Amino acid sequence: MTNERRVLVHPDKTALGAAVASRFVTKLVDLLAAQPLAHVVLTGGSMGSAVLEHVANNPASTSVDWTRVHFWWGDERWLPRGDAERNETQARAALLDSLEIASGNIHSLPASDEGIELDAAASVYAKELADHATDGALYPRFDITFLGVGPDGHVASLFPERGGVREKDLTVISVRNSPKPPPERLSLTLPVINSSERVWLVLAGADKASALGLTLAGASVNEVPAAGVEGRRSTLFFVDADATAEVPESLTATELFWTGSDSPDAY
Numbered sequence: 001m002t003n004e005r006r007v008l009v010h011p012d013k014t015a016l017g018a019a020v021a022s023r024f025v026t027k028l029v030d031l032l033a034a035q036p037l038a039h040v041v042l043t044g045g046s047m048g049s050a051v052l053e054h055v056a057n058n059p060a061s062t063s064v065d066w067t068r069v070h071f072w073w074g075d076e077r078w079l080p081r082g083d084a085e086r087n088e089t090q091a092r093a094a095l096l097d098s099l100e101i102a103s104g105n106i107h108s109l110p111a112s113d114e115g116i117e118l119d120a121a122a123s124v125y126a127k128e129l130a131d132h133a134t135d136g137a138l139y140p141r142f143d144i145t146f147l148g149v150g151p152d153g154h155v156a157s158l159f160p161e162r163g164g165v166r167e168k169d170l171t172v173i174s175v176r177n178s179p180k181p182p183p184e185r186l187s188l189t190l191p192v193i194n195s196s197e198r199v200w201l202v203l204a205g206a207d208k209a210s211a212l213g214l215t216l217a218g219a220s221v222n223e224v225p226a227a228g229v230e231g232r233r234s235t236l237f238f239v240d241a242d243a244t245a246e247v248p249e250s251l252t253a254t255e256l257f258w259t260g261s262d263s264p265d266a267y
């Protein structure tokens with residue numbers, strides 16, 4: 001299976017969010033025409049929420065049989081259930097609570113007010129993943145994994161120069177002293193992220209240009225965790241024009257697509 005890597009450039013953050021949402025809806029319809037369930041890993045962050053809001057506002061989303069979609073998270077912030085800063089809270093507000101789906105389809109991570117400590121919570125989610133796996137795997141076969149990307153190139157809660165980026169055995173890790181608040185988090189590890197059929201990284205803004213440029217130029221995973229992301233079937237970078245300021249000149253026309261126009265001159 002050849003692994004496809006593409007950068008799809010959109011004029012601005014709004015167009016980016018709408019385009020990713022539209023592609024997500026279309027892909028889910030196609031997937032569910034061919035298989036009983038779809039497993040999707042959501043991301044926190046502003047772009048993650050923006051995409052879900054666009055899905056909620058996309059009339060075509062009613063063509064998805066959401067009852068057959070399972071939602072997971074790539075990471076979660078160690079906060080009380082319902083806290084406005086939890087990734088789950090933001091995803092529910094943006095889309096999930098408006099969908100007619102069974103609560104069992106939403107696989108949220110434990111919260112800090114539920115009587116277990118952070119490390120135990122990582123084990124709880126690892127068990128949840130394994131309980132929904134097939135063929136003796138440790139996690140389900142994810143169809144699409146969304147990732148936001150930080151200015152430092154972090155994805156999920158895997159940060160540069162931290163041990164979590166290099167974790168190969170555990171499926172879920174606890175994170176302390178996170179450079180991005182809040183300090184305590186839970187995160188899938190790269191092997192789990194990269195087990196996904198498709199990984200869709202969504203990033204916008206000039207502050208992401210360095211992370212995107214370094215990722216595409218082949219930076220080390222330890223320095224730029226996004227550089228270590230590779231879906232089994234495809235890895236798509238959905239970006240806005242501002243984030244492309246440092247994209248390597250060497251990228252070919254088949255790797256870098258300016259949507260809506262033939263060239264960057266149009267924006």
Ligand SMILES: O=C(O)[C@H](O)[C@@H](O)[C@H](O)[C@H](O)COP(=O)(O)O
Binds near residue numbers: 044046048087154180
């Ligand atoms: O819990 C989180 O904060 C996210 O999972 C994190 O990995 C986020 O996706 C990136 O920091 C990008 O965030 P923005 O899209 O807001 O820049």
